[in-house]
Amino acid sequence: MVWKRTVLALSVLSLLAVSCTTTDGEPSDSNTSSSSASNVTIDNFAFGPSSLEVGVGTEVTWTNEQGSPHTITADDGSFTSDNVAKDGTFSFTFVTPGTYAYHCEIHPNMTGTITVSG
Ligand SMILES: [Cu+2]
Numbered sequence: 001m002v003w004k005r006t007v008l009a010l011s012v013l014s015l016l017a018v019s020c021t022t023t024d025g026e027p028s029d030s031n032t033s034s035s036s037a038s039n040v041t042i043d044n045f046a047f048g049p050s051s052l053e054v055g056v057g058t059e060v061t062w063t064n065e066q067g068s069p070h071t072i073t074a075d076d077g078s079f080t081s082d083n084v085a086k087d088g089t090f091s092f093t094f095v096t097p098g099t100y101a102y103h104c105e106i107h108p109n110m111t112g113t114i115t116v117s118g
Helices: none
Strands: 037-043 046-048 051-055 058-064 089-094 098-103 111-117
Touching: 037 051, 051 058
Parallel strands: 037 058, 051 111
Antiparallel strands: 037 046, 058 089, 098 111
């Protein structure tokens, strides 16, 4: 008797050693232009950071990440926002050196300071 042997051809998978070439594609999109932009986050009934130092000409943007509306109101009235709802923003560009204390008109215990240096 002839034994037909089924030859299982093992297809040898040549493992392609893919050399992990380190591409320079840095995923971090660093949009932080050193020149004139800074951000304050509003959450948990607080400004963060509560005190911020910026250079003259810096546009500061506040973003409310909280469900409760807030305002950004300078103590001296030099600037104020309307009620900023959740995910809303308010921006102000500081062109004069000085220390600007501000608060939330809805929650007066929320305070912050922007120090502008020339
Ligand atoms: Cu508030």
